Amino acid sequence: MASSGSSSTSSGPVATGSRRRRLVLRLSQKDALQALFQRNPYPGIATRERLARELGIAESRVQVWFQNQRRRRSKQSRSPPSEYVHQEGEAGPTSTPTPPTRPPRPQSSSPGDSAREARRKRTVSLLPNQGFLCKL
Numbered sequence: 001m002a003s004s005g006s007s008s009t010s011s012g013p014v015a016t017g018s019r020r021r022r023l024v025l026r027l028s029q030k031d032a033l034q035a036l037f038q039r040n041p042y043p044g045i046a047t048r049e050r051l052a053r054e055l056g057i058a059e060s061r062v063q064v065w066f067q068n069q070r071r072r073r074s075k076q077s078r079s080p081p082s083e084y085v086h087q088e089g090e091a092g093p094t095s096t097p098t099p100p101t102r103p104p105r106p107q108s109s110s111p112g113d114s115a116r117e118a119r120r121k122r123t124v125s126l127l128p129n130q131g132f133l134c135k136l
Contacts, residue, residue: 025065029057043066048063
């Protein structure tokens with residue numbers, strides 16, 4: 001098994017009631033991980049152990065980093081880019097875009113309207129064109 005080197009986290013079993021501290025990677029460690037990920041997103045155990053020794057972190061952390069990167073990449077490829085999603089290497093919008101707003105609804109004028117509105121919210125139309133209703 002690979003030694004963890006000068007890692008700030010423990011690589012052994014975690015004692016009951018305690019948690020492993022979050023690993024904060026240095027820029028040079030991130031660069032090395034990303035460079036290898038570009039070449040091979042599925043490195044074998046020998047490659048992960050060698051990289052862990054070179055970077056001074058536990059092999060298990062290297063393995064988790066690669067799993068997380070693959071998940072991020074698959075999520076990014078599934079969702080279409082939009083102005084709300086920050087793409088790597090691009091500058092995001094200078095101000096946060098606001099979603100479109102609906103015009104305000106007219107206020108109810110009689111007490112019966114509020115009860116009717118409450119019933120309407122609890123009723124779901126199963127077939128909009130047929131008029132079949134179901135109470136929730």
